[in-house]
Amino acid sequence: xxTSSTIGAGITGIFTKRxxxxxxxxxxxxxxVQADLGVAAAMRITENIGEGRFDKEIAPEEVKRILxxxxxKALAPVAKPLTIDTAHKPFVILMVGVNGAGKTTTIGxxxxxxxxxxxxxxxxxxxxxxxAAIEQLKIWGERxxxxxxxxxxxxxxxxxxxxxxxxxxxxxxxxxxxxxxGRLQNKTALxxxxxxxxxxxxKIDESAPHAVLLVLDATVGQNALSQVEIFGxxxxxxxxxxxxLDGTARGGIxxxxxxxxxxxxxxxxxxxxVDDLExxxxxxxxxAIAGIAEERI
Amino acid sequence: xxxGLSERLSGILGGLTRRGKLSDQDVQNALREVRRALLEAxxxxxxxxxxxxxxxxxxxGAEVVKSVTPGQMVVKIVNDALVxxxxxxxxxxxxxxxxxxxxxxxxxxxxxxxxxxAKIARRLKERDKKRVLMASLDTRRPAAMExxxxxxGQVEVDTLPIVTGQSAPQIARRAMEAGRLGGYDVVMLDTAxxxxxxxxxxxxxxxxxxxxxxxxxxxxxxALTGQDAVNTARAFDERxxxxxxxxxxxxxxxxxxxxxSMRAVTGKPIKLxxxxxxxxxxxxxHPSRVANRILGMGDIVSLxxxx
Ligand SMILES: Nc1nc2c(ncn2[C@@H]2O[C@H](COP(=O)(O)OP(=O)(O)OP(=O)(O)O)[C@@H](O)[C@H]2O)c(=O)[nH]1
Ligand SMILES: Nc1nc2c(ncn2[C@@H]2O[C@H](COP(=O)(O)OP(=O)(O)OP(=O)(O)O)[C@@H](O)[C@H]2O)c(=O)[nH]1
Ligand SMILES: [Mg+2]
Ligand SMILES: [Mg+2]
Numbered sequence: 167x168x169t170s171s172t173i174g175a176g177i178t179g180i181f182t183k184r185x186x187x188x189x190x191x192x193x194x195x196x197x198x199v200q201a202d203l204g205v206a207a208a209m210r211i212t213e214n215i216g217e218g219r220f221d222k223e224i225a226p227e228e229v230k231r232i233l234x235x236x237x238x239k240a241l242a243p244v245a246k247p248l249t250i251d252t253a254h255k256p257f258v259i260l261m262v263g264v265n266g267a268g269k270t271t272t273i274g275x276x277x278x279x280x281x282x283x284x285x286x287x288x289x290x291x292x293x294x295x296x297x298a299a300i301e302q303l304k305i306w307g308e309r310x311x312x313x314x315x316x317x318x319x320x321x322x323x324x325x326x327x328x329x330x331x332x333x334x335x336x337x338x339x340x341x342x343x344x345x346x347x348g349r350l351q352n353k354t355a356l357x358x359x360x361x362x363x364x365x366x367x368x369k370i371d372e373s374a375p376h377a378v379l380l381v382l383d384a385t386v387g388q389n390a391l392s393q394v395e396i397f398g399x400x401x402x403x404x405x406x407x408x409x410x411l412d413g414t415a416r417g418g419i420x421x422x423x424x425x426x427x428x429x430x431x432x433x434x435x436x437x438x439x440v441d442d443l444e445x446x447x448x449x450x451x452x453x454a455i456a457g458i459a460e461e462r463i
Numbered sequence: 464x465x466x467g468l469s470e471r472l473s474g475i476l477g478g479l480t481r482r483g484k485l486s487d488q489d490v491q492n493a494l495r496e497v498r499r500a501l502l503e504a505x506x507x508x509x510x511x512x513x514x515x516x517x518x519x520x521x522x523x524g525a526e527v528v529k530s531v532t533p534g535q536m537v538v539k540i541v542n543d544a545l546v547x548x549x550x551x552x553x554x555x556x557x558x559x560x561x562x563x564x565x566x567x568x569x570x571x572x573x574x575x576x577x578x579x580x581a582k583i584a585r586r587l588k589e590r591d592k593k594r595v596l597m598a599s600l601d602t603r604r605p606a607a608m609e610x611x612x613x614x615x616g617q618v619e620v621d622t623l624p625i626v627t628g629q630s631a632p633q634i635a636r637r638a639m640e641a642g643r644l645g646g647y648d649v650v651m652l653d654t655a656x657x658x659x660x661x662x663x664x665x666x667x668x669x670x671x672x673x674x675x676x677x678x679x680x681x682x683x684x685x686a687l688t689g690q691d692a693v694n695t696a697r698a699f700d701e702r703x704x705x706x707x708x709x710x711x712x713x714x715x716x717x718x719x720x721x722x723x724s725m726r727a728v729t730g731k732p733i734k735l736x737x738x739x740x741x742x743x744x745x746x747x748x749h750p751s752r753v754a755n756r757i758l759g760m761g762d763i764v765s766l767x768x769x770x
Contacts, residue, residue: 200507305606388717415689
């Protein structure tokens with residue numbers, strides 16, 4: 167990923183010709199806070215870094231390396247690919263998340279990936295609320311050659327989900343990607359609607375949905391904790407995708423999320439194009455946070 | 464919004480007000496907790512730093528009036544610093560220019576530009592009785608233009624007919640021309656989302672702003688944003704000279720740090736806030752009221768003011 171890095175510059179600034187002491191560690195913690203790790207995760211990591219190295223002079227490169235190692239340690243257990251269990255036909259993937267996070271775009275990117283793997287994919291336009299959400303998904307369908315099941319705007323999303331699963335079964339598709347309208351997790355009525363979508367799909371296949379992906383925008387701050395918690399409860403989130411890592415945001419909240427929830431992180435979005443989706447790699451991500459990535463290019 | 468932060472701050476400062484005397488250490492400790500509360504509310508680090516520095520300086524040099532406790536004095540100092548950070552006066556859309564007045568909407572991907580364009584158009588039409596034309600300059604996102612057209616239908620505001628193959632600056636010129644010929648008061652220009660490191664797209668938006676001599680350039684930003692808020696606000700401000708900020712998704716349960724950060728680093732007012740997905744979910748932003756709500760200690764503030 168091209169996650170930019172003023173963080174690397176920050177570390178170089180802090181540790182050039184200085185000792186690792188309370189002052190420098192505090193500054194290091196600040197650097198992590200600026201990457202959205204949150205105070206608790208930033209403190210935990212800086213404490214680890216301080217251990218055994220206190221009062222010793224340390225080169226900035228060394229600090230970056232240790233920092234990346236620590237972040238990687240937190241993220242490695244959650245870096246897991248999304249596997250499509252072929253026992254389920256179709257394998258149903260439900261995309262959920264707050265408004266504008268990148269659900270629909272990520273569906274398009276995933277459809278292209280699965281199609282390239284030789285799978286037959288169907289899309290369901292489950293966002294029946296937002297203006298032109300259906301047209302948007304249809305364009306992704308055209309781009310990726312996946313059929314799109316849609317109803318008119320304003321139709322019942324759960325009813326659509328039911329039809330889509332039936333249709334995907336009849337047509338023998340391998341994967342069904344189900345879009346949903348963006349919703350803020352504190353809106354109980356909208357979260358109940360999500361639960362209903364799942365209930366209805368289970369009338370056809372009680373193991374569905376087989377994956378529930380929560381899409382997180384890399385710019386998000388501490389609110390992601392609440393998103394994961396509440397979407398997790400309502401929709402049984404099985405994994406995360408983080409989008410928009412091609413911007414300046416570093417997505418450090420993933421570290422805090424790994425600490426607290428341990429949910430798998432499958433993919434990252436690095437652009438608006440159909441190919442701008444990469445598997446989540448803990449090392450690359452950690453190096454970007456520590457400001458090492460740009461030196462490798 | 465702000466509730467979480469408000470609870471934390473009133474907890475920390477409430478402890479101070481109940482004491483008769485405050486040592487330097489008491490103030491230091493409280494400020495450390497304030498700092499953490501602000502960071503956990505996603506206020507940008509540099510903004511937190513300048514805030515706590517300012518409070519510390521004033522708290523040390525403060526002349527304590529006899530009728531209030533030192534703690535109450537600190538509350539007042541924090542309150543004033545908050546108000547300064549948010550800007551004291553409410554400001555809203557400015558239409559003081561020769562019609563059609565161009566309003567340009569910019570921001571990161573998915574921040575809420577298109578929805579907010581329609582919300583503002585609706586507001587100008589209904590409250591200010593303006594004739595508004597909306598145009599989408601988004602040639603990139605699938606169905607972006609259709610989205611604005613659908614919203615135009617919902618709010619009963621005209622949208623510029625879609626012509627494929629035109630660039631954003633070309634559409635902007637066509638919109639202004641249509642605005643003049645059609646006798647519109649306001650032309651709202653919705654743009655594609657862009658990341659600030661995309662030089663070509665940042666240039667394009669800056670060119671549009673120049674081409675139409677945009678009277679308002681509004682950054683539409685997500686209230687759920689974390690520390691990146693400062694990078695975003697600063698980058699857009701430097702490249703296209705913002706006149707204001709609209710914060711969307713204020714109906715969420717975020718602690719609202721982005722609101723404080725963006726205003727503080729750009730000095731540009733938060734002119735409106737989005738409080739829902741529907742086209743009428745748009746409100747004015749009143750900084751002093753918000754500061755009051757964040758602190759939840761209006762009674763102490765006015766007590767000190769009267770003393
Ligand atoms: N730069 C960048 N933009 C992205 C990425 N993923 C999505 N986007 C853009 O973000 C915007 C919102 O994406 P959508 O896919 O419509 O988001 P959504 O979650 O479906 O939004 P709603 O349905 O309105 O809740 C679009 O402009 C996308 O092109 C990414 O990885 N990088
Ligand atoms: N809850 C809530 N949702 C909002 C608000 N404003 C916009 N949205 C939603 O956010 C999502 C993205 O809004 P858009 O208007 O498409 O955002 P955009 O900035 O035009 O997106 P791009 O053109 O892709 O960059 C949609 O689902 C909107 O309904 C708000 O104030 N509150
Ligand atoms: Mg969508
Ligand atoms: Mg848009």
